[in-house]
Amino acid sequence: MKTLHDRLKTTLGSGVDAIDTPALVVDLDAMQRNLNRMAEFARKHGVRWRPHAKMHKSSVLARLQVQAGACGVCVQKTAEAEALAAGGVQDIYISNEVIAPAKLARVAALAHQLAAVGGQLAIAVDSEEGVRRLAEAMNAQRAAGAAAAVIDVFVEIDVGQGRCGVPPGTPAVALVHAIRRHAALRFAGLQAYHGRAQHLRGARERRDAVAAVVRAVQASCAAIEAEGVTVPLVTGAGTGTLVCEAASGVFGELQPGSFLFMDVDYARNERDAAQPAFEHALFVRTQVISVSADHAVCDAGHKSHAIDSGLPLVHAVGGEPASLEFANGGDEHGLLRGARLPALGDCLWLVPGHCDPTVNLHDHLIGVAGGLAKGRIQRIIRVDARGALG
Amino acid sequence: MKTLHDRLKTTLGSGVDAIDTPALVVDLDAMQRNLNRMAEFARKHGVRWRPHAKMHKSSVLARLQVQAGACGVCVQKTAEAEALAAGGVQDIYISNEVIAPAKLARVAALAHQLAAVGGQLAIAVDSEEGVRRLAEAMNAQRAAGAAAAVIDVFVEIDVGQGRCGVPPGTPAVALVHAIRRHAALRFAGLQAYHGRAQHLRGARERRDAVAAVVRAVQASCAAIEAEGVTVPLVTGAGTGTLVCEAASGVFGELQPGSFLFMDVDYARNERDAAQPAFEHALFVRTQVISVSADHAVCDAGHKSHAIDSGLPLVHAVGGEPASLEFANGGDEHGLLRGARLPALGDCLWLVPGHCDPTVNLHDHLIGVAGGLAKGRIQRIIRVDARGALG
Numbered sequence: 001m002k003t004l005h006d007r008l009k010t011t012l013g014s015g016v017d018a019i020d021t022p023a024l025v026v027d028l029d030a031m032q033r034n035l036n037r038m039a040e041f042a043r044k045h046g047v048r049w050r051p052h053a054k055m056h057k058s059s060v061l062a063r064l065q066v067q068a069g070a071c072g073v074c075v076q077k078t079a080e081a082e083a084l085a086a087g088g089v090q091d092i093y094i095s096n097e098v099i100a101p102a103k104l105a106r107v108a109a110l111a112h113q114l115a116a117v118g119g120q121l122a123i124a125v126d127s128e129e130g131v132r133r134l135a136e137a138m139n140a141q142r143a144a145g146a147a148a149a150v151i152d153v154f155v156e157i158d159v160g161q162g163r164c165g166v167p168p169g170t171p172a173v174a175l176v177h178a179i180r181r182h183a184a185l186r187f188a189g190l191q192a193y194h195g196r197a198q199h200l201r202g203a204r205e206r207r208d209a210v211a212a213v214v215r216a217v218q219a220s221c222a223a224i225e226a227e228g229v230t231v232p233l234v235t236g237a238g239t240g241t242l243v244c245e246a247a248s249g250v251f252g253e254l255q256p257g258s259f260l261f262m263d264v265d266y267a268r269n270e271r272d273a274a275q276p277a278f279e280h281a282l283f284v285r286t287q288v289i290s291v292s293a294d295h296a297v298c299d300a301g302h303k304s305h306a307i308d309s310g311l312p313l314v315h316a317v318g319g320e321p322a323s324l325e326f327a328n329g330g331d332e333h334g335l336l337r338g339a340r341l342p343a344l345g346d347c348l349w350l351v352p353g354h355c356d357p358t359v360n361l362h363d364h365l366i367g368v369a370g371g372l373a374k375g376r377i378q379r380i381i382r383v384d385a386r387g388a389l390g
Numbered sequence: 391m392k393t394l395h396d397r398l399k400t401t402l403g404s405g406v407d408a409i410d411t412p413a414l415v416v417d418l419d420a421m422q423r424n425l426n427r428m429a430e431f432a433r434k435h436g437v438r439w440r441p442h443a444k445m446h447k448s449s450v451l452a453r454l455q456v457q458a459g460a461c462g463v464c465v466q467k468t469a470e471a472e473a474l475a476a477g478g479v480q481d482i483y484i485s486n487e488v489i490a491p492a493k494l495a496r497v498a499a500l501a502h503q504l505a506a507v508g509g510q511l512a513i514a515v516d517s518e519e520g521v522r523r524l525a526e527a528m529n530a531q532r533a534a535g536a537a538a539a540v541i542d543v544f545v546e547i548d549v550g551q552g553r554c555g556v557p558p559g560t561p562a563v564a565l566v567h568a569i570r571r572h573a574a575l576r577f578a579g580l581q582a583y584h585g586r587a588q589h590l591r592g593a594r595e596r597r598d599a600v601a602a603v604v605r606a607v608q609a610s611c612a613a614i615e616a617e618g619v620t621v622p623l624v625t626g627a628g629t630g631t632l633v634c635e636a637a638s639g640v641f642g643e644l645q646p647g648s649f650l651f652m653d654v655d656y657a658r659n660e661r662d663a664a665q666p667a668f669e670h671a672l673f674v675r676t677q678v679i680s681v682s683a684d685h686a687v688c689d690a691g692h693k694s695h696a697i698d699s700g701l702p703l704v705h706a707v708g709g710e711p712a713s714l715e716f717a718n719g720g721d722e723h724g725l726l727r728g729a730r731l732p733a734l735g736d737c738l739w740l741v742p743g744h745c746d747p748t749v750n751l752h753d754h755l756i757g758v759a760g761g762l763a764k765g766r767i768q769r770i771i772r773v774d775a776r777g778a779l780g
Binding site for chain 2: 004021054077097098158162287306329331332344345386
């Protein structure tokens, strides 16, 4: 039997009607415009950008971002880093804590593998135990004969997210000292990401939240620098707040993920005047499989699109008003209601509520060039870190 | 680089500490008890059971169910049917509508492929257009030289779910006649599933809902039989209501999926006295990667477990009270709060809120025998229809 990838490749060059539903489709032109907007924004503000690949989980898209000027990518998981490295990505930052010795052995192996090709691995820590275990894993690699590599280590500060990270101010100091005691570890700076601030709806609310982030970062930098240690870089920010971090004078690197595809949730944010006009580039194509008197049913449920940040919206292609309302029909179905129902067999486009976990449901992205209405299938993009949880 | 499957296989025979987190783990003993309970229940009530493989998406588990007495399995998607057939499952019912001609060509090809090995494919319809297209696809296979196969066709009745299906009563008649006009299609009976009724909390509420289902089915049967056509089988039911359908005298086949693993959502149902005592058999193993003054953070977020039916619960292994509260920490993190926080590096077991979409996030299930506390990794089960959306 043909693999799914083989079957998808036979559709290259065809129109969108050749897409088997449900499928995750990227409007390649819109994606490229988002990429250009991000590159231009970072250039204008003199900051580096290291997009978060937890969103797209694709080495092809990570390399596209690096070609467009990104300094590398972030990931959240060791297995994501491994998958992207296998796909040719060389500068990767695991912006998260790793504690299991078996996983740290993989982190250390990857650090050496990337160093051998001129690349670089980085990771975040928020505990002395984490630093100690990381150093042990790096030293074990060296003891096993690997050419000495160094891993960049960021100290994570809890700047309001209430998740990982040490409190702002002096707690970071002990970690910085701990890192600097190990030749295989290099203190690379501070990880300061406020995830919840990304989704505050008002532009003013987000600015206030990031002002507090900046104060927390400054307190941590001051405590570290009082010990005579320079903080090389502060990294953080997401699609929702990046205009604030970029203008802060404190952040040297931005980590947005969703800007590339956008989603319904981010589109609900009041747009900051300085925000680049990112547009929707990710869609679920779905087909109507049943029609009754008062509703239609399509073949996309929450195994096709994540619903943690709300349901998808029906996207109007070609400018007509989107008059259909999408309701949850379970794992495999969507319910459509509206004044004019679609016909049996009609296909629709949905904009997912949250792009990251939606992409994680799909093995491939179907790249369409020339617009959704009349475009052609131009490339099949593997989501090669899909399901890379560990 | 080793594949994930290779890496997992090296852990066979090890204790649970060898499980890389986050991972989806099956308590094989609990699963087997659930399987035995279901087989015994069906035997006692003289009904067939055709478990829904949309839940586990695994050909290994489908074959295990058939060995335990199931007459075959249900799926929702053509691609699921293909994946399970490739894994050796021979009796498959696509309990859903398929409309796309390209997909119906695959359905017809699969029907012939299964018939060639003595198996059988079935499908649901709810429109004359759907019947016409299905017949066309089957006839095209025959015209292409395939040995004549027959596909079983169920007419779906909307018995309260408000999704697919024709209204109860006479509307089914036209579909039955349409099916019977085609030599390659065999009218197999009625599909009558009320998904929402599964999750009504009160046992009485569920009984009332299924009483209405039974009336709807009887009206449809009466209308069909008034035309001199026998209804060979009524199929439906889920884990929440199966005691009602089994006792109805109308349903000849039950389609439960979740009974095999159970989840937090089904455990919230008031148990009907007649309900087999299904127990939790599916768990996310997760590790604490960060600890602060008032909470701990584990490495399982909603890329590891679906949250459409609520958050997972922390499972007490070994009888101690489950005192930790799990809160949503985003795509990759869980937040743990409680009087006594776990230590950095500790591992915990979570019971997922909803098993179906949780399994769909994982490529493998780690099968543990001998209990979660002190058991051994006994088998690695591929989720071979994971992501089979089309």
